[in-house]
Amino acid sequence: MTAGQRAFDLKISETFFRLVTESIRLFSNKKKTLLSINDVVNDRSSSASHIKSTYKAGSLKEHLRIIPTDGDVGLSLTIMESSAEAIDGSIPDLEAVVGTSVSFASAVSLVLFDFIVEENTTEVINKLGLDVEDAQAFRAAAKRTETNVIPIR
Numbered sequence: 001m002t003a004g005q006r007a008f009d010l011k012i013s014e015t016f017f018r019l020v021t022e023s024i025r026l027f028s029n030k031k032k033t034l035l036s037i038n039d040v041v042n043d044r045s046s047s048a049s050h051i052k053s054t055y056k057a058g059s060l061k062e063h064l065r066i067i068p069t070d071g072d073v074g075l076s077l078t079i080m081e082s083s084a085e086a087i088d089g090s091i092p093d094l095e096a097v098v099g100t101s102v103s104f105a106s107a108v109s110l111v112l113f114d115f116i117v118e119e120n121t122t123e124v125i126n127k128l129g130l131d132v133e134d135a136q137a138f139r140a141a142a143k144r145t146e147t148n149v150i151p152i153r
Contacts (some may be wrong), residue, residue, distance in 0.1 A: 006084040010105045013071030020075065023112045026119045038078055041108060044115050045083035048090035051110050052097045060098050061111045069106040077108070087111065 010088045012020070020037050027040045051060070051143075094102045094110060 002010060002035050002121055004081050005078055007079050008075075008077040008079075008084075008104065010075045010077060011071060012073050012075050012109075013068045014073055015067045016105075016109055017073045017075070019067055019109065019116065020110050023115055026116065030119065033105075037075070040077050040115065041077065041087075041111065042083045043109050045079070047114050048087045048107060049093070051090065051114055052093040054114065057097045057099070060094070060110060060113075063110065064106060065097065067109060067113070069103060069109055072081065112145040 024035065024037055024041050027043070028035045031039075084104075087104060091102050091104070091107050094107055
């Protein structure tokens with residue numbers, strides 16, 4: 001760790017871990033280079049202050065219910081001090097919205113949730129570089145027809 005960085009050793013749930021890996025995959029694909037969770041959090045930390053006004057309280061509560069924060073999976077996070085401060089600064093507002101305490105790890109989970117929601121809107125449509133109409137047509141065409149023929153090996 002260098003000056004201007006803060007390190008966290010978190011114990012997260014398996015579902016939170018899957019959120020982490022999906023975020024890394026989407027972010028790496030977006031940037032066209034292999035990146036880490038540290039890169040994702042550093043890039044997205046500025047969105048932490050907007051989460052309270054971007055989502056309904058029920059959506060944030062539901063996310064934290066579906067993807068619980070605490071668990072047995074280790075996650076080492078080393079992020080810029082400014083990123084840690086941005087996330088820390090969002091916690092009081094997040095607590096007011098969800099009506100319960102929000103840990104630093106839960107705030108990170110909400111930042112990743114925001115990223116996944118934002119990217120999924122375009123990724124589903126553009127995953128293969130298709131526009132909306134072509135993506136719908138491709139999904140309809142990408143189905144096997146039923147047949148009673150059994151292939152011989």
